[in-house]
Amino acid sequence: MQPETKEILSAERFINLYEKHREFLSAQDTSHIAALRDQAMKSFTGLGFPDTSLESWRLTDLDESFNRGYDYHLKPTTGVDFHKVFRCNIPHLDTAIIGQLNGWYVSKDVPLMELGNGIIMGSLAEARKKYPHLVERYYGTMANDSADGFTALNTAFAQDGVFIYVPDNVKSPRPVQLINVIHFEENLFLQSRNLIVVGANAGLSLVHCDDSYNHQASFSNIVTEIHIGEHGVMDHYKLQNINNNSTLVSSVFFRMDASAQLASHYISLNGGLLRNNIRVHFNGPHGHAAIYGIYLMDKRQHVDNQVYVDHAFPDCSSSETFKGILDEHAHAIFNGHVLVRRDATKTDARQSNKNILMTDTARVNSKPFLEIYNDDVKCSHGSTTGQLDQESMFYLRQRGIGEETARMLLMFAFADEVVSKIAIPELRQRIEDMVKKRLQGELQICEQCVLHCNTPEHPVEFQIDLSKI
Amino acid sequence: MLLQIKNLHASINGKEILKGVDLDVREGEVHAIMGPNGTGKSTLASVIAGREVFEVTAGEILYKGKDLHKLSIEDRAREGIFLGFQYPVEIPGVSITNFMRTAVNEIRKFKGLDPLPGGDFLRLMEEKKRLVEITSNLTNRSVNEGFSGGEKKKNEIFQMAMLEPVLAILDETDSGLDIDALRIVANGVNKLRRPDNAFVVITHYQRLLDYIIPDFVHVLFEGRIVKSGGKELALELEEKGYDWIKKEQE
Numbered sequence A: 001m002q003p004e005t006k007e008i009l010s011a012e013r014f015i016n017l018y019e020k021h022r023e024f025l026s027a028q029d030t031s032h033i034a035a036l037r038d039q040a041m042k043s044f045t046g047l048g049f050p051d052t053s054l055e056s057w058r059l060t061d062l063d064e065s066f067n068r069g070y071d072y073h074l075k076p077t078t079g080v081d082f083h084k085v086f087r088c089n090i091p092h093l094d095t096a097i098i099g100q101l102n103g104w105y106v107s108k109d110v111p112l113m114e115l116g117n118g119i120i121m122g123s124l125a126e127a128r129k130k131y132p133h134l135v136e137r138y139y140g141t142m143a144n145d146s147a148d149g150f151t152a153l154n155t156a157f158a159q160d161g162v163f164i165y166v167p168d169n170v171k172s173p174r175p176v177q178l179i180n181v182i183h184f185e186e187n188l189f190l191q192s193r194n195l196i197v198v199g200a201n202a203g204l205s206l207v208h209c210d211d212s213y214n215h216q217a218s219f220s221n222i223v224t225e226i227h228i229g230e231h232g233v234m235d236h237y238k239l240q241n242i243n244n245n246s247t248l249v250s251s252v253f254f255r256m257d258a259s260a261q262l263a264s265h266y267i268s269l270n271g272g273l274l275r276n277n278i279r280v281h282f283n284g285p286h287g288h289a290a291i292y293g294i295y296l297m298d299k300r301q302h303v304d305n306q307v308y309v310d311h312a313f314p315d316c317s318s319s320e321t322f323k324g325i326l327d328e329h330a331h332a333i334f335n336g337h338v339l340v341r342r343d344a345t346k347t348d349a350r351q352s353n354k355n356i357l358m359t360d361t362a363r364v365n366s367k368p369f370l371e372i373y374n375d376d377v378k379c380s381h382g383s384t385t386g387q388l389d390q391e392s393m394f395y396l397r398q399r400g401i402g403e404e405t406a407r408m409l410l411m412f413a414f415a416d417e418v419v420s421k422i423a424i425p426e427l428r429q430r431i432e433d434m435v436k437k438r439l440q441g442e443l444q445i446c447e448q449c450v451l452h453c454n455t456p457e458h459p460v461e462f463q464i465d466l467s468k469i
Numbered sequence B: 001m002l003l004q005i006k007n008l009h010a011s012i013n014g015k016e017i018l019k020g021v022d023l024d025v026r027e028g029e030v031h032a033i034m035g036p037n038g039t040g041k042s043t044l045a046s047v048i049a050g051r052e053v054f055e056v057t058a059g060e061i062l063y064k065g066k067d068l069h070k071l072s073i074e075d076r077a078r079e080g081i082f083l084g085f086q087y088p089v090e091i092p093g094v095s096i097t098n099f100m101r102t103a104v105n106e107i108r109k110f111k112g113l114d115p116l117p118g119g120d121f122l123r124l125m126e127e128k129k130r131l132v133e134i135t136s137n138l139t140n141r142s143v144n145e146g147f148s149g150g151e152k153k154k155n156e157i158f159q160m161a162m163l164e165p166v167l168a169i170l171d172e173t174d175s176g177l178d179i180d181a182l183r184i185v186a187n188g189v190n191k192l193r194r195p196d197n198a199f200v201v202i203t204h205y206q207r208l209l210d211y212i213i214p215d216f217v218h219v220l221f222e223g224r225i226v227k228s229g230g231k232e233l234a235l236e237l238e239e240k241g242y243d244w245i246k247k248e249q250e
Helices: A011-025 A031-047 A124-130 A132-138 A149-157 A390-398 A403-419 A425-439 B041-049 B073-078 B096-110 B118-131 B149-163 B179-192 B231-240 B243-249
Strands: A004-007 A070-072 A096-101 A104-106 A112-114 A120-123 A162-166 A176-182 A188-198 A203-212 A218-228 A233-241 A247-256 A261-270 A273-282 A288-297 A302-311 A317-326 A331-340 A348-357 A363-372 A378-386 B003-012 B015-025 B030-034 B054-063 B081-084 B091-095 B167-171 B198-202 B216-221 B224-229
Touching (some): A011 A031, A011 A149, A031 A149, A096 A162, A112 A124, A132 A188, A149 A188, A149 A218, A162 A176, A162 A203, A176 A218, A188 A203, A203 A218, A247 A261, A261 A425, A331 A348, A348 A363, A403 A425, A403 B073, A403 B091, A403 B096, B003 B041, B015 B041, B030 B041, B030 B231, B041 B073, B041 B081, B073 B081, B073 B096, B096 B118, B118 B149, B216 B231
Parallel strands (some): A162 A188, A176 A203, A188 A218, A203 A233, A218 A247, A261 A288, A273 A302, A288 A317, A302 A331, A317 A348, A331 A363, A348 A378, B167 B198
Antiparallel strands (some): A004 A070, A096 A104, B003 B054
């Protein structure tokens, strides 16, 4: 099967492709998943790719990204010659690493790791073969294919990605780090599909990095479904550091059972166009979701965070804290939508979006939005956009701190409200360093994982065999 | 002469606030500047510090014989000018330790010195904390965030102690302080007095001058220094208020 090369992204391309390769795509499917696939394709055929005529895409125009032309592969990309994989270099951080290259799971070990405590993690494709019933119970139950063309397309073409299963009453002893690396000699369109299940009373800390290796353009359409069972606790980090030619549409769907707890952190450090669809659905009472975002954009970078929280049950709380620093011609969009349904009494929902504009040409469109159908709730939202505080600048400079350093200190302090919420100390330290570097304009696209940072004291090492891809 | 201000005129948004200030300060001296509200005391302090919102329209400020006009805010500070703020700014997310370490090291860099090693810096912090009787772990908190009025002012004196300025201008450091805090602030100043530095203390009330004994007292009125004298002038002002000055001017 020859890869599709250099074509622009259009709905027709994928409709034709699906028709041609439907059997190949669904060869390993259970009938349930095959049906989901067909249904999703039907949705995509109706929806197509979103454009600016849709309210939620009004300010994010994908035309330029679409028109770049991308190869698309229905099999793992070959010809990548590094017999090694990533070893994360957050100093002293002990994580379990899962690597993805161009959307495909890679590992020197077995494609699916089954740990003694019952945790399963590895390739979603492999999990679908080995644990069809377990996967089927969750797969496709959170992502909503009928609402969004990208999600529908992902479901229709989904082949591989990451599967993590933490059984009831098990707490993952180490954070799991999921690294998506994009590396290819041509422009590449890629889709991966992740499914993460945190059982009742279970706990998982997941660091999910999106990285590009080179400056080749890419377009990623990534869908992640995350289920958190009753009293389950999840600490989730999404780190984005891709090159300025690349587009990332990431859709994460959280479903939270009763008393589940989630802290989700979106840290956008670099990228041509980043779109985060973050959807939280409370599936029982007493859940708590805290969503943090920090984005540091410059040049013509574009970041669009769309957060939707569905308070379908009483006594749940949610908070959204998004902060951004925009330099040069960067453009940021924050769209927070909280829906409080009629039965969701005692809902506590807060939204906050604060931005600093460094130039006249940087732009922010911020729209925190509450839709409330219950009187007995506590909801608040706020949004500010401005320059650095001149009083603070004067104060710092009066103590002998140079203008540039003072500016840096204030921006770092601004970001700190979000960065300080990172619960893994080693990761927080690393992100603090990266934010500093980013603010000083030193952070280039890392040649390796977002967390390697090329620090001399922690040389990058490749240890795992990638040769099978 | 440490500071020489000659016929200084300054305005903000086109409105003239300082209308010909003259002031000489020598090393080892403490000057008090008093006067009713809105006569330009804080403006004078800000202009010496180099605050950009004020425009100097005439006159000059010589510091150690050099014209300050072309020096940036930070270079004035690095040359030894310190301003104690009337309203210290809250800076969430910047710890006092980081703030002071950055300030100390930028000043050292300006002077061609290596950064202070971490251990030495922490010892310096401890020493200066004792000087201003800071017992809490104030220094781990964000700069001024959630501080009481008294804590903010003590923090100003603490910073002054850390940076050891040559010319310290304290802008109404006494305002809003209870008597204990006032005593601590004044003690801090007195302990830092040396033959080679000078203080300009701006105050609305005489009571601070019970603790910090000035060599000279000046009255700033409608943008000019209209009266100067020894410490007895402060007592006279305390007794009679500012009305007689106003009358004299009319």
